[in-house]
Amino acid sequence: MSLKDKVVVIMGASSGIGAATAKLLAEKGAKLTISARRMNRLEEIQKSNVGADILAVEADVSKADEVQNVIDKTMEKYGRVDVMFNNAGIMPVNNLSEVARQEWNQMLDVNVKGVLNGIASVLPIMREQKSGHVITTSSVLGYELLPGFATYSGTKFAVRAIMEGLRQEERGNNIKTTILAPGTVNTELVDSINNDEVREGLKAARKQPGAEMMGMDPEEIASAVAFVIDTPANMAVNEMIIRPTGQEI
DSSP, X not given: OOOXXXXXXXXXXXXXXXXXXXXXXXXTTOEEEEEESOHHHHHHHHHHSXXXXXXEEEOOTTOHHHHHHHHHHHHHHHSOOSEEEEOOXXXXXXXXXXXXXXXXXHHIIXXXXXXXXXXXXXXXXXXXXXXXXXXXXXXXXXXXOOTTOHHHHHHHHHHHHHHHHHHHHHGGGTEEEEEXXXXXXXXXXXXXXXXXXXXXXXXXXXXXXXXXXXXXXXXXXHHHHHHHHSSOTTOOXXXXXXXXXXXXX
Protein backbone atom coordinates (compact mmCIF):
# COMPACT_ATOMS: atom_id res chain seq x y z
CA MET A 1 0.00 0.00 0.00
CA SER A 2 1.04 3.60 -0.50
CA LEU A 3 -0.12 7.02 0.69
CA LYS A 4 1.05 8.63 -2.53
CA ASP A 5 -1.75 10.41 -4.39
CA LYS A 6 -4.42 9.49 -1.84
CA VAL A 7 -6.84 12.40 -1.42
CA VAL A 8 -7.08 13.25 2.28
CA VAL A 9 -9.25 15.97 3.82
CA ILE A 10 -8.11 17.16 7.26
CA MET A 11 -10.55 19.20 9.32
CA GLY A 12 -9.00 21.06 12.25
CA ALA A 13 -5.70 21.25 10.38
CA SER A 14 -4.36 24.59 11.60
CA SER A 15 -2.36 23.29 14.58
CA GLY A 16 -1.52 20.28 16.72
CA ILE A 17 -2.43 16.84 15.41
CA GLY A 18 -4.02 18.21 12.24
CA ALA A 19 -1.00 20.27 11.23
CA ALA A 20 1.42 17.46 12.07
CA THR A 21 -0.65 15.02 10.04
CA ALA A 22 -0.74 17.39 7.08
CA LYS A 23 3.05 17.69 7.12
CA LEU A 24 3.63 13.94 7.36
CA LEU A 25 1.12 13.01 4.65
CA ALA A 26 2.45 15.74 2.37
CA GLU A 27 5.93 14.27 2.74
CA LYS A 28 4.49 10.89 1.73
CA GLY A 29 2.94 12.29 -1.43
CA ALA A 30 -0.72 12.48 -0.47
CA LYS A 31 -3.01 15.09 -2.05
CA LEU A 32 -4.40 17.19 0.76
CA THR A 33 -7.25 19.51 1.56
CA ILE A 34 -6.63 21.23 4.87
CA SER A 35 -9.35 23.16 6.64
CA ALA A 36 -9.84 25.21 9.81
CA ARG A 37 -11.13 28.60 10.91
CA ARG A 38 -7.66 30.20 10.88
CA MET A 39 -6.83 30.64 7.20
CA ASN A 40 -3.49 32.27 7.98
CA ARG A 41 -2.35 29.09 9.72
CA LEU A 42 -3.43 26.99 6.75
CA GLU A 43 -1.48 29.21 4.38
CA GLU A 44 1.61 28.81 6.56
CA ILE A 45 1.28 25.02 6.22
CA GLN A 46 1.05 25.37 2.44
CA LYS A 47 4.15 27.56 2.30
CA SER A 48 6.18 25.30 4.59
CA ASN A 49 5.51 22.21 2.48
CA VAL A 50 7.05 23.31 -0.82
CA GLY A 51 6.09 21.11 -3.74
CA ALA A 52 3.24 19.40 -1.92
CA ASP A 53 -0.26 19.32 -3.41
CA ILE A 54 -2.26 21.13 -0.71
CA LEU A 55 -5.60 22.91 -1.03
CA ALA A 56 -6.55 25.19 1.88
CA VAL A 57 -10.20 26.00 2.58
CA GLU A 58 -11.44 28.02 5.53
CA ALA A 59 -14.33 26.44 7.46
CA ASP A 60 -16.03 26.18 10.83
CA VAL A 61 -16.94 22.53 11.35
CA SER A 62 -20.08 23.46 13.27
CA LYS A 63 -21.52 24.95 10.06
CA ALA A 64 -22.72 22.29 7.64
CA ASP A 65 -22.57 24.51 4.57
CA GLU A 66 -18.95 25.44 5.22
CA VAL A 67 -17.92 21.79 5.64
CA GLN A 68 -19.79 20.92 2.45
CA ASN A 69 -17.90 23.68 0.67
CA VAL A 70 -14.61 22.06 1.73
CA ILE A 71 -15.65 18.81 0.10
CA ASP A 72 -17.06 20.51 -2.99
CA LYS A 73 -13.76 22.30 -3.57
CA THR A 74 -11.87 19.05 -2.95
CA MET A 75 -13.95 17.29 -5.60
CA GLU A 76 -13.41 20.17 -8.03
CA LYS A 77 -9.64 19.89 -7.62
CA TYR A 78 -9.07 16.16 -7.12
CA GLY A 79 -12.23 14.39 -8.29
CA ARG A 80 -12.44 12.07 -5.30
CA VAL A 81 -12.11 11.82 -1.51
CA ASP A 82 -10.24 8.84 -0.10
CA VAL A 83 -10.02 9.93 3.53
CA MET A 84 -11.94 12.35 5.75
CA PHE A 85 -10.11 13.12 9.00
CA ASN A 86 -12.49 14.76 11.48
CA ASN A 87 -9.93 16.25 13.83
CA ALA A 88 -11.42 19.54 15.04
CA GLY A 89 -12.27 19.64 18.74
CA ILE A 90 -12.44 21.83 21.84
CA MET A 91 -12.16 20.98 25.54
CA PRO A 92 -13.68 23.51 27.94
CA VAL A 93 -13.60 22.00 31.44
CA ASN A 94 -15.92 22.72 34.35
CA ASN A 95 -17.93 20.82 36.92
CA LEU A 96 -21.57 20.34 35.95
CA SER A 97 -22.54 22.48 38.95
CA GLU A 98 -21.12 25.50 37.11
CA VAL A 99 -23.99 25.16 34.58
CA ALA A 100 -21.73 26.36 31.78
CA ARG A 101 -24.39 26.21 29.09
CA GLN A 102 -22.37 28.14 26.52
CA GLU A 103 -19.49 25.67 26.86
CA TRP A 104 -21.89 22.73 26.58
CA ASN A 105 -23.33 24.12 23.36
CA GLN A 106 -19.88 24.86 21.93
CA MET A 107 -18.66 21.33 22.62
CA LEU A 108 -21.77 19.77 21.12
CA ASP A 109 -21.46 21.99 18.04
CA VAL A 110 -17.77 21.27 17.40
CA ASN A 111 -17.11 17.83 18.90
CA VAL A 112 -20.36 16.12 17.87
CA LYS A 113 -22.11 18.12 15.15
CA GLY A 114 -18.76 18.83 13.54
CA VAL A 115 -18.17 15.10 13.14
CA LEU A 116 -21.67 14.57 11.78
CA ASN A 117 -21.17 17.42 9.31
CA GLY A 118 -17.94 15.84 8.13
CA ILE A 119 -19.56 12.45 7.66
CA ALA A 120 -22.58 13.93 5.88
CA SER A 121 -20.39 15.81 3.41
CA VAL A 122 -18.34 12.82 2.25
CA LEU A 123 -20.67 9.85 2.65
CA PRO A 124 -22.51 10.25 -0.68
CA ILE A 125 -19.15 10.46 -2.49
CA MET A 126 -17.66 7.45 -0.72
CA ARG A 127 -20.81 5.40 -1.28
CA GLU A 128 -20.64 6.15 -5.00
CA GLN A 129 -16.91 5.36 -5.07
CA LYS A 130 -17.55 2.14 -3.11
CA SER A 131 -14.51 3.06 -1.04
CA GLY A 132 -13.37 5.58 1.54
CA HIS A 133 -12.12 6.03 5.07
CA VAL A 134 -13.52 8.22 7.84
CA ILE A 135 -11.15 8.90 10.75
CA THR A 136 -12.26 10.83 13.82
CA THR A 137 -10.22 12.08 16.75
CA SER A 138 -11.85 11.04 20.00
CA SER A 139 -10.02 10.82 23.33
CA VAL A 140 -9.11 8.48 26.15
CA LEU A 141 -11.90 10.43 27.87
CA GLY A 142 -14.28 8.81 25.42
CA TYR A 143 -13.64 5.65 27.44
CA GLU A 144 -12.93 7.05 30.91
CA LEU A 145 -14.41 9.76 33.11
CA LEU A 146 -12.86 12.41 35.33
CA PRO A 147 -14.49 15.03 37.55
CA GLY A 148 -14.87 18.26 35.61
CA PHE A 149 -14.72 16.53 32.24
CA ALA A 150 -18.22 15.03 32.17
CA THR A 151 -19.54 17.05 29.24
CA TYR A 152 -16.34 16.71 27.23
CA SER A 153 -16.36 12.95 27.85
CA GLY A 154 -20.01 12.88 26.86
CA THR A 155 -19.17 14.33 23.45
CA LYS A 156 -16.41 11.80 22.96
CA PHE A 157 -18.60 8.87 24.02
CA ALA A 158 -21.08 10.15 21.43
CA VAL A 159 -18.37 10.13 18.76
CA ARG A 160 -17.69 6.46 19.50
CA ALA A 161 -21.35 5.61 19.03
CA ILE A 162 -21.59 7.60 15.78
CA MET A 163 -18.46 6.03 14.34
CA GLU A 164 -19.50 2.49 15.28
CA GLY A 165 -22.88 3.12 13.70
CA LEU A 166 -21.14 4.36 10.55
CA ARG A 167 -18.99 1.24 10.47
CA GLN A 168 -21.97 -1.08 10.71
CA GLU A 169 -24.04 0.83 8.17
CA GLU A 170 -21.35 1.33 5.53
CA ARG A 171 -19.10 -1.74 5.75
CA GLY A 172 -20.86 -3.16 2.69
CA ASN A 173 -19.75 -0.10 0.71
CA ASN A 174 -16.09 -0.72 1.63
CA ILE A 175 -15.98 2.42 3.79
CA LYS A 176 -13.53 2.12 6.64
CA THR A 177 -13.91 3.84 10.00
CA THR A 178 -11.27 4.62 12.61
CA ILE A 179 -11.58 6.23 16.02
CA LEU A 180 -8.29 7.68 17.28
CA ALA A 181 -8.39 8.10 21.05
CA PRO A 182 -5.24 9.87 22.28
CA GLY A 183 -4.32 10.49 25.86
CA THR A 184 -2.46 13.70 26.70
CA VAL A 185 -0.98 15.36 23.62
CA ASN A 186 1.04 18.56 23.78
CA THR A 187 -1.20 20.76 21.64
CA GLU A 188 -3.16 24.00 21.86
CA LEU A 189 -6.28 22.08 22.95
CA VAL A 190 -5.52 22.99 26.54
CA ASP A 191 -6.00 26.66 25.61
CA SER A 192 -9.71 25.98 25.01
CA ILE A 193 -10.14 25.34 28.75
CA ASN A 194 -11.82 28.37 30.31
CA ASN A 195 -11.23 27.25 33.89
CA ASP A 196 -8.01 29.10 34.76
CA GLU A 197 -6.96 26.74 37.54
CA VAL A 198 -7.32 23.61 35.40
CA ARG A 199 -5.73 25.18 32.31
CA GLU A 200 -2.67 26.52 34.13
CA GLY A 201 -2.34 23.31 36.13
CA LEU A 202 -2.16 21.24 32.95
CA LYS A 203 0.38 23.61 31.43
CA ALA A 204 2.52 23.48 34.56
CA ALA A 205 2.44 19.69 34.52
CA ARG A 206 4.16 19.73 31.13
CA LYS A 207 7.22 21.31 32.77
CA GLN A 208 7.57 18.86 35.65
CA PRO A 209 10.37 16.23 35.83
CA GLY A 210 9.29 13.13 33.93
CA ALA A 211 6.72 15.05 31.90
CA GLU A 212 8.04 13.46 28.72
CA MET A 213 6.44 10.17 29.80
CA MET A 214 3.10 11.83 30.55
CA GLY A 215 2.45 13.49 27.21
CA MET A 216 2.93 12.88 23.51
CA ASP A 217 3.83 15.12 20.60
CA PRO A 218 1.38 15.69 17.72
CA GLU A 219 3.82 14.05 15.33
CA GLU A 220 3.42 10.77 17.20
CA ILE A 221 -0.33 10.80 16.66
CA ALA A 222 0.20 11.80 13.03
CA SER A 223 2.21 8.62 12.53
CA ALA A 224 -0.79 6.63 13.79
CA VAL A 225 -3.03 8.40 11.28
CA ALA A 226 -0.62 7.52 8.48
CA PHE A 227 -0.56 3.90 9.66
CA VAL A 228 -4.34 3.42 9.66
CA ILE A 229 -4.68 5.07 6.23
CA ASP A 230 -1.93 2.91 4.79
CA THR A 231 -3.67 -0.43 5.36
CA PRO A 232 -4.99 -2.90 2.77
CA ALA A 233 -8.55 -2.43 1.50
CA ASN A 234 -9.73 -5.50 3.43
CA MET A 235 -8.27 -4.27 6.75
CA ALA A 236 -9.73 -1.56 8.97
CA VAL A 237 -8.33 -0.42 12.30
CA ASN A 238 -11.61 0.63 13.92
CA GLU A 239 -10.34 1.90 17.27
CA MET A 240 -6.90 2.96 18.43
CA ILE A 241 -6.24 4.15 21.99
CA ILE A 242 -2.86 5.87 22.25
CA ARG A 243 -1.68 6.77 25.75
CA PRO A 244 1.56 8.25 26.99
CA THR A 245 3.38 5.43 28.74
CA GLY A 246 3.13 7.13 32.13
CA GLN A 247 -0.52 8.18 31.94
CA GLU A 248 -2.80 6.63 34.56
CA ILE A 249 -6.27 6.85 33.01
